[in-house]
Amino acid sequence: MTRGTSPGEPDATVALLAGRGAVVTGASRGIGLAIARSLAQAGARVAMLARGADALAQRSAELGGAALPVPCDVADAAAVGRAMQVITLAFGGAPDILVNNAGIFHPRPLGDITPDDFAASIAVNLNAAFYLVHAALAPMRARGRGHIVTIGSVADRVAYAGNGSYSPGKFGARALHDVVREELRGTGVRATLVSPGPTNTDIWGDLAGTGRFPPREAMLDAGAVADAVLYAVTRADAVNVDELRLSAS
């Protein structure tokens, strides 16, 4: 089915991704789960990565046969390599779409951030994206088709007090996206940065509505971020959506 062009045509995105394989990191809850669901509904097979195997198994079962749970700590380069081998075998080829979404957010003043806290944040919010890109890039280039989506944040461009371990990773992820975009320009492999403002997920814990953080009801829904990702990956092949920045209206 192709995208509808006039009123009354079937839903635009149904099965637009049929035959495509996608990898979504941090797919067991929140934004990543919404993205995995939306890509699966559009016809893609979706490999869902997260550390918690039980939650991953449950959520992927809810998505049906299109979903493949792959427990993996994406901050571990060797584990990412093994996961990509499993996925490539299961898909019968390398993935067409990679969504680097896994992230952690522990805001605190600089003086309260330990070196281990900082390293852990950079490992997930930045290094992991590199490991996944590194594994996916060569086969995408060889195929002359593919899409690498990075989930950034409002904090990938704006510095806030308390974001001393988060913003450096997100600024870096945006920079990595920019380099991927430049290196892949003209190759058929596309790259998109999707940068949400506050979104109602578990990442906030008890922080929502405290201090400078908005209450949950004033946040984006995870589905809005998934919509943005689906929009980017379902444009015509000749179009690259470089960047989408989302905030609650």
Ligand SMILES: NC(=O)c1ccc[n+]([C@@H]2O[C@H](COP(=O)([O-])OP(=O)(O)OC[C@H]3O[C@@H](n4cnc5c(N)ncnc54)[C@H](OP(=O)(O)O)[C@@H]3O)[C@@H](O)[C@H]2O)c1
């Ligand atoms: N929510 C927001 O307001 C907001 C705004 C802007 C950007 N973002 C970004 O959006 C992304 C998703 O955030 P979210 O709000 O959906 O967070 P979330 O609800 O806390 O979900 C995070 C997901 O990442 C996984 N994860 C965390 N560390 C991992 C690791 N080392 N290896 C593999 N998976 C890991 C988690 O599963 P396990 O714990 O089981 O591994 C979970 O599936 C993040 O990059 C975040 O920075 C969020």
